Amino acid sequence: MNRRAFLHAAAATAVGSLATSPALAQSKADPKGTTPPPRNWEDPASAPYPDPAFEIFDPRMAKLSAGPAGLRRIATGMKFTEGPVYFADQRRLIWSDIPANKLYAYNELTGETHVFRDPSNHANGNSRDWQGRLLTCEQGLRRVTRTEYDGRITVIADSFEGKKLNSPNGIVAKKDGTLWFTDPTYGILLEHQGYYTAEPELPRNVYVFDPSSGKLTVAVGDFNQPNGLCFSPDEKKLYITDTGIGGFAAAGPQHSWIRVFDVDENNKLKNGKVFHDLKDMPGGISDDIRVDKDGNLWSAGGWAENDKNFNGVSVFAPDGTPIGRIVLPEVAANLCFGGPQHNILYIAASTSIYAIGVNTRGVEL
Numbered sequence: 001m002n003r004r005a006f007l008h009a010a011a012a013t014a015v016g017s018l019a020t021s022p023a024l025a026q027s028k029a030d031p032k033g034t035t036p037p038p039r040n041w042e043d044p045a046s047a048p049y050p051d052p053a054f055e056i057f058d059p060r061m062a063k064l065s066a067g068p069a070g071l072r073r074i075a076t077g078m079k080f081t082e083g084p085v086y087f088a089d090q091r092r093l094i095w096s097d098i099p100a101n102k103l104y105a106y107n108e109l110t111g112e113t114h115v116f117r118d119p120s121n122h123a124n125g126n127s128r129d130w131q132g133r134l135l136t137c138e139q140g141l142r143r144v145t146r147t148e149y150d151g152r153i154t155v156i157a158d159s160f161e162g163k164k165l166n167s168p169n170g171i172v173a174k175k176d177g178t179l180w181f182t183d184p185t186y187g188i189l190l191e192h193q194g195y196y197t198a199e200p201e202l203p204r205n206v207y208v209f210d211p212s213s214g215k216l217t218v219a220v221g222d223f224n225q226p227n228g229l230c231f232s233p234d235e236k237k238l239y240i241t242d243t244g245i246g247g248f249a250a251a252g253p254q255h256s257w258i259r260v261f262d263v264d265e266n267n268k269l270k271n272g273k274v275f276h277d278l279k280d281m282p283g284g285i286s287d288d289i290r291v292d293k294d295g296n297l298w299s300a301g302g303w304a305e306n307d308k309n310f311n312g313v314s315v316f317a318p319d320g321t322p323i324g325r326i327v328l329p330e331v332a333a334n335l336c337f338g339g340p341q342h343n344i345l346y347i348a349a350s351t352s353i354y355a356i357g358v359n360t361r362g363v364e365l
Contacts, residue, residue: 029280030322031057033309041073053312053327054356060317061324064296066343069357071326074346075106075113081348083126083170083288085134086338086364093338095348096123098139099192106353108339122187122194125170125228125288125334127364130177137168139187140194144168144179144209157181157209157216163201167194170228170288172364174235178267179209180219182226182240206240208267220261220269228288228334231263232295233363238263239275239297241286256285258299258316276320284310288334292360296323300347302331313347328354337362 122140143158167187225244284304302311
């Protein structure tokens with residue numbers, strides 16, 4: 001079973017699907033992309049400029065092009081990459097290979113890649129807190145951890161109200177110190193995603209952890225399979241992807257969408273609505289997401305049934321309009337901004353890690 005089929009099958013068999021769907025926002029259909037010409041990934045000089053993989057659907061996307069900073073493949077040979085996170089103070093990118101049960105690291109100065117952690121407990125999403133420490137969603141042990149400065153691993157959360165978490169997937173830190181993470185069931189449904197299969201004990205929630213009190217609470221619970229998440233630049237909005245909404249009677253065939261919520265001063269989510277619906281891209285999934293300083297949302301994804309050019313990164317304006325795409329030869333699952341100026345987009349795509357310079361900056365650490 002391929003990953004897209006697995007995601008949809010998991011959604012179809014999920015327990016407790018919602019009976020109603022969030023209010024739909026008006027969003028334009030995803031445009032069809034074009035296939036970039038073949039290139040020799042071992043020879044960066046073989047890529048033409050401007051890079052044809054950087055597609056512009058709207059003038060707002062043209063402003064994000066970094067011209068000759070073309071698409072590069074910086075590492076390959078993994079089984080399925082996920083969770084890239086960048087450490088500017090170390091000039092290092094770290095990411096997960098879920099089936100291989102490893103974390104890898106790429107040195108931006110030397111161009112070398114090495115194993116960072118083995119085993120990783122089938123880590124999926126990674127991020128940093130505002131003290132610069134590594135945050136990891138460990139699907140295998142069904143927990144969220146923090147790597148301390150001395151290398152010790154602290155468990156942030158592994159249960160809620162006495163019940164085991166499902167399989168934490170994506171995590172993001174807010175400037176007030178709170179940690180927000182999604183908890184779908186993907187990691188307990190197939191052996192290569194974790195150590196064993198298990199029945200879920202909890203709904204598929206999005207949680208917020210307050211380190212000042214040690215309290216874990218449900219931020220929002222009306223998701224089928226919450227996946228990626230990120231804050232707007234001012235942290236007044238939280239975007240969350242749902243990669244398994246086939247259970248929504250009002251949503252039609254299985255597909256994916258991105259929801260957005262207002263975040264109040266007490267970290268309560270309000271006024272939830274659909275930011276962008278992929279209903280016109282059958283099978284297409286928005287996996288993990290990031291925003292840039294101007295509020296544009298960058299979404300890793302793929303798996304569309306009839307459009308391989310959907311594989312890669314879709315870019316949406318703050319109003320939810322698709323404005324462009326970076327087309328990859330592999331399905332993309334996750335991404336992050338990196339480089340000393342946070343203007344390099346790193347993309348975790350199936351067996352490889354890609355990088356492309358952009359004319360904007362990401363808002364994460």
